[in-house]
Amino acid sequence: MGVDHARPPNVQRLRRRTAAAAEPPAVHHKIFPPVSTSPPPLALIFGPFDPSGSSNLPADAVTCAQLGGHALGVLTAIHVQDTASIEAIQPVAPELIDDQARCLLEDMAVGAMKAGPLYTVESVSTIAQIVADYSTVPFVLHLGSLPDEEMLAADHDAEDLVGSLFELLLPQADVVIADHNLITLWANHGFLSAHGGGSPAEIVLEYQAKWALITGAPLRPGQRSYQLLGADKQTRQWPWAPPPERVMGTEGLLGCVVALELARGLDVPQAVEEAIHHTATLAGRSFQPGMGHRLINRSIS
Template sequence: MKTYKRVLSIAGSDSGGGAGVQADLKAISACGCFAMTAITAVTAQNTLGVRAIEPLPVNVIDAQIRACLDDIGVDAIKIGMLHSVEVIQTVTRVLADYPIKYIVVDPVMVATSGDLLVQQEAIAVMQKELFPLATVITPNLYEIEILSGKKIRSQEDLYLSIPALKSIGARNILLKAGHLECEEITDVLIDCEHDLEYRYPAKKIITPNTHGTGCSLSSSVASYLAHDFPLNIAVEKALNYLHEAIETAAGYRIGHGHGAIHHFYKWW
């Protein structure tokens, strides 16, 4: 019998369908893996912003993760929105009970709309307890600023933040440059353990349809890691997938704000 490559998303739900576990399910499936979810919070959200956040009880989060891992198993895990200190500590405690080969952490702190999605005191706990478990973390521009303590206004600023980021406790960091206002952007993968950098230049696509790009990228990285590609190749494949999904979605209109990307551009 054939087997699936299995990816579990531990993240929040987006009622608008563009980000969170909804985006993760789409991206993981599009990248050839079987997708599972453990929902950490329910958000009332659309293309214009976040209206409400309701965290799930930690015992329910714990039970969801264990239900998937005990029966179905996993080849990679993507971790997204962990709203509080208690949730972060619950997730790290549960994962310590299982041999997980790949963990991709999208340190969701700020939505595309600018809304803060995590309690302030949770950021330090995330850095201390979760980052060391991660194969790679994938901060966006706003999260890079929070983690490095530096303002990022240009590609050069992004490069200058690297020394500070090397000390935050992560093994590998994928710096996402998508929010920069320039024609050419370069995402950077930092291998902190071996002091290596991989750069991925691309032409910026001008479109409002960028909701859920971070969720989709981290999920696709996890998916390609589940397929056992080396990290730098998994990142390259994930970025190529995301670029095509954004480019295709630019021709669509959905909602009145930041629309979703087109996860299934290969099929329709």
């Protein structure tokens, strides 16, 4: 009689369970959070390439991914920089900005756009035309400090650039984000000669922006705030604290998250509140990769 080599079913099940237990556990879920089955909101970012990863592109793309969104990028300039400073800026030709933006906008359902910083009048004009052609897409404009004069294009000065930003982009912006002291400085230097006075938020609204989000606005002696002011005089305020010492890119981060939350479908006050919360959380996580400023730690841990 031949020998039956088949194992009893219960032994086979036991061996399968033993083999399964011996396999190393899957670790992917410990590295990446659960992936949503619904499409992520799409935010189109116009900005320079920052090779240090401190702000703008690609940092905004990482921020969007961390918060459940997807960033599309249009380069407006290339920086030569490290964590200490920007050494040179090479603007991208406006034709390339236009071609790349329209290529993306014609292909995908972009939920919001964010721009800034911008360094030439031509790039401002190009983006203004794109925003006008896609006027139903929420647009966030981040106004930041200008680079040193020698880094700007030879045929443009700071006043020309600021004037183009206020005249061409502010009237189309759903939200303008700027520091209180920066708007005050530009007004005192005569860059905003058309304004009739008032607070920085009121100056921004004079140029027909729908909402102004001012950081570092004086609230009372020793206290400052985020001030959100709408065209219909709706006002919201949240406590503001200076960014942690030597941490780069907090205002750019704020603009990126506002755009992402608008792409998600929130209204402006809700989007700003969410962005302030996320910015405070991320700004509290920084690291020192080089000899210059600290950078926001956008990594997933």
